[in-house]
Amino acid sequence: MAISIFCVGLAGDKSVTFKIGLLGFGVVGTGTAKILLDPFGRHPVLKEITIGRVGVRSLDKPREIELSPHLLTTDLESIVTDPEIDIIVELLGGLEPARSLILKAIASGKHVVTANKAVIARFGDEIYAKANEKGVYVLLEAAVGGGIPVIKPLKQSLGANRISSIMGIVNGTTNYILTEMSQKGADFSEVLAKAQELGYAEADPTADVDGFDAADKIAILASLGFGGRVKREDVYCEGIRQVSAVDIAYADRLGFVIKLLAIAKDTVKEDSDTLELRVHPTLVPKNHPLANANGVYNAILVEGEPLGQVMFYGPGAGGGPTASAVVSDVMNIVGILKSSGKTKELDPLLSCVHQHYCQIAPMEDLSTRFYARFLCRDVPGVIGHLGMAFGDHGVSLESVVQIGIRGDLAEIVVVTHDVREGNFRNALATIESLEAIDSIPSILRVL
DSSP, rough: OEOOOSSSTTTTOOTTTTTEEEESSSHHHOOOOOOOOOTSSSOOOOGEEEEEEEEEEEESSOOEEEEOOGGGGSSSHHHHTTTTTOEEOOOOOOSSTHHHHHHHHHHHTTTEEEOOHHHHHHHHHHHHHHHHTHHHHHHHGGGGSOOOOOIIIIIIIIITTTEEEEEEEEEHHHHHHHHHHHHHHOOOHHHHHHHHHHSOOSOOOOOHTHHHHHHOOOOOOOHHHTTTTTGGGGGGEOOOOOOOHHHHHHHHHTTTEEEEEEEEEEOOOOTTOOOEEEEEEEETTTSGGGGGGTTTEEEEEEEEEETTEEEEEEEEESHHHHHHHHHHHHHHHHHHHHHHHEEEESOTTSOOOOOOBBOOGGGGGEEEEEEEEEEOEEEEEEHHHHHHHHHHHHOOOOOOOEEEEEEEEEEEEEEEEEEEHHHHHHHHHHHSSSTEEEEEEEEEEOO
C-alpha cells in the first residue's frame, strides 16, 4: 500500500535547513526517502534535511511513497541547477546521464552523494578534479558494499595504517550463485536462472557474472586504500562462467570453497610502488575469514600495519542497506556545512586529494598458487610427465590427485605451491602439447 506524504519533513518546512535533490526514485531512492521522512529515533541532524526535488522517469508511475506532485519532475537538469538545492543524491546508475548530471551539479556548486560505482571507477578523476576546484564534496559510501561501511573507514579510521591488502567478496549475485552451486551441486546456468527468477541477478547478468561490477568496486577501494588513482581498465577481470559444479566438488574435497574475489595488494617489492589488482574466482581455504560469507552477503578483508586484519561484513545490496549508506553521506555533508558553512576549504579526510596513478603489476608477475584439472588419456606415466613439465618451468607441486575416470579419460587435479603466473602459463603450454593430455577443463587461482 502506498504511503502518502505531503508535508512532514518536506520542502516548505521552515525548521529544515538543508535540501537534497534526488535523481532517481527506484528501490534505493525510495529507501532513502523513507529514512529522511521518518527521522524519529535516528540521528537528530536528519530533522534538518528535507527532500527538495525528486527526478523521475515518469510522473504517473504508482510509487510506494506518494510525494507531493510539485516535488516530482522529469527534468533532471533543473534539479542539479536549482539554487535551492544543497546536495544532489545521484541514484540513476549507469554511465550517462549520471556522469553529466554529476558534473553539472558540481559546476553549480552542489555537493554530491552517489551510489554509482561504474561512474566513479571510470570517471572519478574528472569528477573529483572538478569537485576540488569548486570546493564541494562527492561522497560514495553506497557505491561499494551496499550497507557495509567501508569507504569512510578506509579514508579515516584506517588512515594511520599502511594498507598492504584489500580483498573481498563484493558482488552479491556471484556469491549467491557460487553458494548455491556449492550447497546443491547445481551447474552455473541452472543457478543463474534461479537467481534471475528471484531478482538476485539482472536479465542481462554480464556486469555481475563476468566480474565487471566487482572490478569497479576494487578500483575504488584500491584508490582509497593505497592513496593513488587507479585506471579501471587496469583491473584484471575474470568472471565465474567457467566455474563448474565438478570444480566446486573437487575444491570441497581439497579443503576449499570457490569465491569470486576482488583483490588489491601491495607487491612488497623493494623500491616498488606497484599493486596487484585483480578479480577472479579463487579457491579459498575453508578456515579463511572470507570462506563463510555466503549467499548475497559481502565481506571485505583489509590488512595493514599496525592494525593487522579487520573484516567488514554485511548485506552488499538492497534498498534499505544501500539507502543507509546514502543517508550517512548526506549527514556527513550536512554536519560539515553546519559547523563550517559554505567554505571552499575541503576536509582532507572526506575529499579526494591524491593525484598520482598507482602502478599496476602485470598478471604474469603475480605469485600465487594454482588449481588445474586435466583430462588425460589413461596411459602409464602420465603423472610423471605432468610433474616433469611443471618442474622444467620452475613450478613446484603441492598435491597431485587422480580423482577418477571420465569415460576413457583419467581426471587429475593439481595444486601448486606459490609460483610466478608467467612460469605457470609456460608450463601449461608445454603440457597441452603432451600426447597424454586430452584437455585442461579448468584453471583457477588459490588463495
